[in-house]
Amino acid sequence: MSKKATYLLGILATIIIGCFLYHRLCCMNCDRACCKKDVATVQDNLPPTSPFLLKGNGIDFTTQSNFNFLKNDFKKLLPVNDSINLGITSLKTLFDKGGNTLKITGFATKDEVNNSMFPNLGFARANDVKNYFVAQGISSAKIEINGEVKDDLSITNDTLFGPVAFTVLEQAAATATPAADWKALKEKINASPLTLYFNTGQTQIDLTAEDRQKVADMLHYIDHVENAKLDVVGYTDNVGNRETNIHLGQKRADFAKSYLVNNGIAAEKINSTSKGPDNPLMDNATKEGQAKNRRTVVKIN
Known part of the structure; x- marks a missing residue:
């Protein structure tokens, strides 16, 4: 390589190193618009915060x-x-x-x-x-x-x-809610309890807007009334023997309890039991009646 080429390469290397050092040591601490643009770009990439x-x-x-x-x-x-x-x-x-x-x-x-x-x-x-x-x-x-x-x-x-x-x-x-108001809320909820119909083993339960409000009201009650719990009771139709139906009703109640827990209601505040074919809503003589009797009911204890 000739002396002239070596000289030119030396000048180029000096320019590159100089630009790099200028950006790192000078631009990062100055008020020039070009530098502000670089800093703004970095800040724009940071996640926003809400304290x-x-x-x-x-x-x-x-x-x-x-x-x-x-x-x-x-x-x-x-x-x-x-x-x-x-x-x-x-x-x-x-x-x-x-x-x-x-x-x-x-x-x-x-x-x-x-x-x-x-x-x-x-x-x-x-x-x-x-x-x-x-x-x-x-x-x-x-x-x-x-x-x-x-x-x-x-x-x-x-x-x-x-x-x-x-x-x-x-x-x-932060005034306390009167006991009479809590009693009235419980009576209102239990007069029209949350009734769930679903196939055992399904992962999602379809709820109406009214059902969702019932869940919110029940949570409000058990969060504020000492020792209050939810009773989740599984029911079946009368097809088959009683022992099998009691077991099936318990599986439905346990599934509903698990679903409530996964939605953020404490497990220790939920009891799950089964009454199998007892207390039918409708006559089991019809398919419609049997379907209505296969249910899970959630009330306040």
Whole structure:
């Protein structure tokens, strides 16, 4: 290689190295528009955040981490950031001192599919977060949940970042519900209980809007009334022998219980039993009557 070619290659190498060092050492710390464009591009690729806030009389906690969910799903993504646990610990300390309560509002977009038993996907998310608070030592009686449709949520690659909001209610707003109101709610639910018809072993139960509201009302009751539980009772028609029907009714009740648990209702708050062919709704002499008698009924104990 001639001296001239070597000289030209040296100049080219110097230019390349100089440009690289200029970008790394100068551009990253300057105010020039070209550099800002590079930084903005990096920031645009970061996932949006919706902070976890607990603010009220006696508590002021904020962390940029929050509960996140996959689109169309109501179960939070794990693991939960440790900073959230610090906030829950602070909330528990506050609750131990007085009568404050917490309202958790879950959100979902209108185009998401509600694959839960609850009135909407936001409600199901709020319940899942509530269960996490309960697992950290917060009483379910201290928590109210609600769900709303909200389309301006932070979504990246089918992940929703922080579709939950928290409101700490002061002691004056956290008045206890009178016992008579709880009694009236129980009577209302049990007068028209949740009745499920399904084939044993199926993975999904079709619910009407009225059925979903019944599930929400029952959850509200067992969350706030001490020792309250749900009774899930399986029934059959009278075809076949009684022992077989009792067993079949129990399988239906156990399936319904499992479905409730998968939707975020604590297993220890659900009893499942069978009455087989007893207490038929209709005459078993007809196919229609037999179909109506093959059911599972959910009431409050």
